[in-house]
Amino acid sequence: MVMLTYLFYLSGTLVMGVGQMMATISFNPGIFEFWNSWFILGILYYPPTILVFTLAFLGKESILKNFLFWVAILTPLTLFLFFTLKIPDLIIVNDFTKAKLYPWGYQVFATGKISPLVTLWYQVCFIPSIFMLVRFYRENRDKIIKKQALLLVIAIIIPYIGGVLTQGILPQFGIRIFPVGIPLNTINIILITYALFKFGSTTIDPFAIASSIIKIMHNAVVVINSKGNIILINPFTESFLGYRKDQLIGEGIKKILPEGYSSGEGEAMTATGQKIPVNIYTAGYTDNFSGYKATILTLADIQVLKKLHQDLQAEKANVEEKVKERTFELKEEHARLSASINSLSVGFILVDQSLNIFTANGSSTKILFKDGPPHQVTFSAISGRLKNSIDLELEVKKCIKEKKIIDFKEIRFGTFFLRIILTPISLGETIIGCAILIEDITEEKVIARSKDEFLSLASHELRTPLTAIRGYASVLEQSGLLKKDPQVKNAVGVIDNSVVRLINIVNDFIDVYELEQQDMIFKKDKVDMPALITKVLKEYKALAEEKNLYLKFTGNQQTPKVLGDFNRIRQVIANLISNGIKYTNTGGIDIGIKKEDKFLRIVVSDTGTGIKPELQKFLFRKFQQAVENIYTREGVQKGIGLGLYIAKLMVEGMGGKIQLDSSNKEKGSAFSFTLPYA
Ligand code: ADP
Numbered sequence: 001m002v003m004l005t006y007l008f009y010l011s012g013t014l015v016m017g018v019g020q021m022m023a024t025i026s027f028n029p030g031i032f033e034f035w036n037s038w039f040i041l042g043i044l045y046y047p048p049t050i051l052v053f054t055l056a057f058l059g060k061e062s063i064l065k066n067f068l069f070w071v072a073i074l075t076p077l078t079l080f081l082f083f084t085l086k087i088p089d090l091i092i093v094n095d096f097t098k099a100k101l102y103p104w105g106y107q108v109f110a111t112g113k114i115s116p117l118v119t120l121w122y123q124v125c126f127i128p129s130i131f132m133l134v135r136f137y138r139e140n141r142d143k144i145i146k147k148q149a150l151l152l153v154i155a156i157i158i159p160y161i162g163g164v165l166t167q168g169i170l171p172q173f174g175i176r177i178f179p180v181g182i183p184l185n186t187i188n189i190i191l192i193t194y195a196l197f198k199f200g201s202t203t204i205d206p207f208a209i210a211s212s213i214i215k216i217m218h219n220a221v222v223v224i225n226s227k228g229n230i231i232l233i234n235p236f237t238e239s240f241l242g243y244r245k246d247q248l249i250g251e252g253i254k255k256i257l258p259e260g261y262s263s264g265e266g267e268a269m270t271a272t273g274q275k276i277p278v279n280i281y282t283a284g285y286t287d288n289f290s291g292y293k294a295t296i297l298t299l300a301d302i303q304v305l306k307k308l309h310q311d312l313q314a315e316k317a318n319v320e321e322k323v324k325e326r327t328f329e330l331k332e333e334h335a336r337l338s339a340s341i342n343s344l345s346v347g348f349i350l351v352d353q354s355l356n357i358f359t360a361n362g363s364s365t366k367i368l369f370k371d372g373p374p375h376q377v378t379f380s381a382i383s384g385r386l387k388n389s390i391d392l393e394l395e396v397k398k399c400i401k402e403k404k405i406i407d408f409k410e411i412r413f414g415t416f417f418l419r420i421i422l423t424p425i426s427l428g429e430t431i432i433g434c435a436i437l438i439e440d441i442t443e444e445k446v447i448a449r450s451k452d453e454f455l456s457l458a459s460h461e462l463r464t465p466l467t468a469i470r471g472y473a474s475v476l477e478q479s480g481l482l483k484k485d486p487q488v489k490n491a492v493g494v495i496d497n498s499v500v501r502l503i504n505i506v507n508d509f510i511d512v513y514e515l516e517q518q519d520m521i522f523k524k525d526k527v528d529m530p531a532l533i534t535k536v537l538k539e540y541k542a543l544a545e546e547k548n549l550y551l552k553f554t555g556n557q558q559t560p561k562v563l564g565d566f567n568r569i570r571q572v573i574a575n576l577i578s579n580g581i582k583y584t585n586t587g588g589i590d591i592g593i594k595k596e597d598k599f600l601r602i603v604v605s606d607t608g609t610g611i612k613p614e615l616q617k618f619l620f621r622k623f624q625q626a627v628e629n630i631y632t633r634e635g636v637q638k639g640i641g642l643g644l645y646i647a648k649l650m651v652e653g654m655g656g657k658i659q660l661d662s663s664n665k666e667k668g669s670a671f672s673f674t675l676p677y678a
Contacts, residue, residue, distance in 0.1 A: 005056035012049030016042025024105030029096035040088040047125030054129040090114045109171040119168045126160045148199040155191035159184040220299040242271035347438030355379045416442040456513040459506045470499040508642045515649040522565040526678040550588030562675040564654040575643040576604040584608030605670035611663040620648040
């Protein structure tokens with residue numbers, strides 16, 4: 001559009017310029033008058049070309065349209081009047097005789113009757129142009145556009161001032177000077193052409209843009225006239241509905257929208273008769289001049305959306321069904337779990353991180369609230385009940401925080417005994433609460449105690465008669481009465497040995513009972529270990545010699561003293577040495593001492609049978625012997641399997657540790673234990 005108006009402007013300038021130039025150099029009256037009227041026509045024709053160009057440049061399409069409309073209507077009339085009413089004479093007297101020869105050629109300065117009107121015509125066209133361009137220049141921020149606008153302003157102002165002054169206003173006052181119209185118009189042409197071609201057409205024609213948008217749009221755009229016939233479609237409509245343009249133009253809109261075209265969801269019909277769901281948008285259009293009415297319809301394809309919506313609905317229904325099923329399963333599972341938990345004899349309480357109780361089964365209240373459960377079983381009610389036994393709140397928090405199981409094997413609860421186990425409940429990585437298991441172990445405790453007590457009682461009761469038997473056996477042996485009969489002497493010897501063994505067993509039982517009940521009192525002697533070991537070795541010398549075994553002590557005499565009960569330490573060493581002798585057939589037993597950081601280590605090693613690796617873990621247990629079948633006492637050797645168990649409890653009671661250092665089949669074993677320095 002800008003280019004077109006530029007050409008229009010160019011033609012205006014040319015008509016005026018060529019006319020004036022030719023008139024100036026004409027010397028024949030006929031030719032002069034012809035070119036002079038040509039020039040006068042140019043005077044009228046030129047100003048609107050400037051305005052038209054400016055409007056196009058500024059993108060004022062609608063004003064431009066109006067303007068052109070009136071120009072188109074008025075031009076034939078003007079031309080008619082121009083030639084019939086001899087208008088040239090009214091503007092500038094078109095008479096060769098009135099023309100004067102100046103240095104610059106023939107010139108007519110005699111102004112006609114309506115020449116002020118022509119001057120006004122110039123103002124009408126130039127002033128708005130200049131005004132609009134200046135405003136455009138000021139409002140625009142783009143440097144290039146600013147430059148271009150400025151050039152145009154200058155280009156228009158120069159001939160406007162120069163031309164109107166020298167050829168319009170001044171001649172009216174009788175002042176005749178060189179008509180600068182032609183040179184200034186030339187400058188004007190150069191400047192406008194330069195501005196246009198240097199910077200290009202910078203205005204955006206909204207109509208052109210709109211039509212491009214409609215062309216590339218992915219919605220069908222259909223324009224219908226007031227009768228409902230299609231007058232325009234965009235390219236997408238063709239591919240969308242499967243029609244060619246000529247199959248739709250002129251057709252009624254019902255062909256593609258059988259159910260009407262009101263805004264909202266509707267259905268479009270394709271060429272193959274398929275119905276496509278569409279969203280219809282409508283907009284009315286009325287032409288300003290003709291009043292012609294049309295409706296613009298936009299059809300957006302919502303097939304995919306609709307399908308998605310349907311899929312979504314189906315998926316939602318599916319999920320709802322699954323949730324229902326799962327909820328039912330969960331409820332069932334919950335019911336089963338609750339029933340199981342409630343039927344447990346163990347108290348079971350579930351708490352969350354904030355110590356709110358989820359579940360507390362019947363047994364838990366039965367165990368904790370012997371005189372009837374409280375109105376509401378809360379965590380504080382439970383921890384309050386246990387406050388003399390454990391700090392439940394603290395322990396539960398610890399269990400949750402440290403993510404570990406806490407087992408209170410035995411807790412006094414008034415006259416009862418409880419076992420309480422706290423287990424963290426984890427959901428993936430996070431801990432969501434804690435399960436509290438409470439078991440009333442009072443009965444087990446009583447049974448175990450009465451069993452132990454029975455053993456202790458029996459042992460104590462056995463010890464007195466056994467000691468008496470042993471005493472009398474010794475008396476008999478020493479009395480000389482038996483000398484006469486070696487058979488009787490032998491029998492008394494067997495009685496003595498058996499009684500000694502029995503007394504040892506009974507003593508072991510009593511020791512175990514005392515150690516387990518933690519009734520055994522350990523004295524805090526400062527014990528010189530080398531001296532003690534030497535003493536024990538002397539006691540076992542004879543036994544070792546019987547089996548041809550050596551007994552060797554390689555300890556340092558300068559060893560620091562240890563803290564412990566002299567007799568109990570002696571008992572531990574005696575047990576290890578006697579085991580060594582018992583389970584060794586060739587070689588012997590070595591006793592050594594190692595000084596460690598805070599403890600003294602006593603090592604007893606032998607060259608005996610060794611202990612199978614799989615049996616080693618049972619060594620320090622009660623009544624356990626390292627034999628093949630650990631569940632029965634089949635194949636047990638002399639002894640009852642209490643020695644190492646007692647040794648362990650004693651060493652630990654004195655603050656030390658005992659262990660099997662190494663053991664190899666047929667190569668021997670090494671045991672060691674530690675005791676703290678005195
Ligand atoms: P016991 O009264 O049977 O000797 P202990 O508790 O002293 O009971 O020993 C338990 C078991 O450990 C023994 O029966 C034996 O099988 C094994 N044992 C202990 N010491 C040794 C050792 N030095 N060599 C081989 N086996 C041993």
